[in-house]
Amino acid sequence: MSPPRRRWDALFLDRDGTLIVERGFLRDPRGVRLARGAAAALRRFAERGTLLFVVTNQSGIARGLVTPEEVEAVNAEVARRLARRGVPVAAFLVCPHHPDGTVAPWARRCRCRKPGTLLHRRAIASHGLDPARCAVVGDKWDDVGSGLALGAVPVHLLTGHGREDRARVLREAPGAIPARSLAEGLALLEALPERASRAASSVR
Ligand SMILES: [Mg+2]
Numbered sequence: 001m002s003p004p005r006r007r008w009d010a011l012f013l014d015r016d017g018t019l020i021v022e023r024g025f026l027r028d029p030r031g032v033r034l035a036r037g038a039a040a041a042l043r044r045f046a047e048r049g050t051l052l053f054v055v056t057n058q059s060g061i062a063r064g065l066v067t068p069e070e071v072e073a074v075n076a077e078v079a080r081r082l083a084r085r086g087v088p089v090a091a092f093l094v095c096p097h098h099p100d101g102t103v104a105p106w107a108r109r110c111r112c113r114k115p116g117t118l119l120h121r122r123a124i125a126s127h128g129l130d131p132a133r134c135a136v137v138g139d140k141w142d143d144v145g146s147g148l149a150l151g152a153v154p155v156h157l158l159t160g161h162g163r164e165d166r167a168r169v170l171r172e173a174p175g176a177i178p179a180r181s182l183a184e185g186l187a188l189l190e191a192l193p194e195r196a197s198r199a200a201s202s203v204r
């Protein structure tokens with residue numbers, strides 16, 4: 001008997017203010033604090049075969065406020081903390097760019113900075129994922145916007161900078177799932193039924 005098909009192909013999780021507590025341009029791995037309840041909730045997704053990606057805008061690199069090595073060290077610490085709790089991260093997808101940056105070669109416009117979707121789309125293509133079976137979780141409009149553009153399910157949190165962007169999310173993304181915290185957002189995703197069209201096609 002084969003196990004039931006996973007409900008979610010992948011979660012695309014924002015890093016700062018979503019997966020870890022917002023600390024501005026974080027350069028020191030010792031500043032990493034996982035969001036409350038994140039590891040336990042993410043583990044339930046991982047156990048069902050959902051891939052977990054972290055997608056993060058790190059314009060501090062283009063602005064000269066943080067080095068790529070520092071971003072990598074923080075990411076490695078996040079991965080270590082999650083691994084200890086039985087949560088594997090499939091990949092950290094980092095946009096180092098910003099058009100107002102000062103550091104070559106990152107001071108430029110790009111298609112990977114959220115709400116751009118280049119990083120998500122590469123992961124979706126290389127893992128053969130269905131965007132409609134993916135969720136994008138974050139505290140900013142840019143996270144929600146990337147989810148909408150992908151045709152994924154956006155989840156907007158009130159942690160990090162969430163309160164600043166909630167009104168816009170409610171106005172412009174009525175399909176987004178509003179939640180207070182990452183733990184709550186993930187619980188809502190777990191409870192979300194399959195879309196009717198998908199459920200119908202799986203009955204054949
Ligand atoms: Mg964020």
Ligand SMILES: [Zn+2]
Nearest residue numbers: 095097110112
């Ligand atoms: Zn970029």
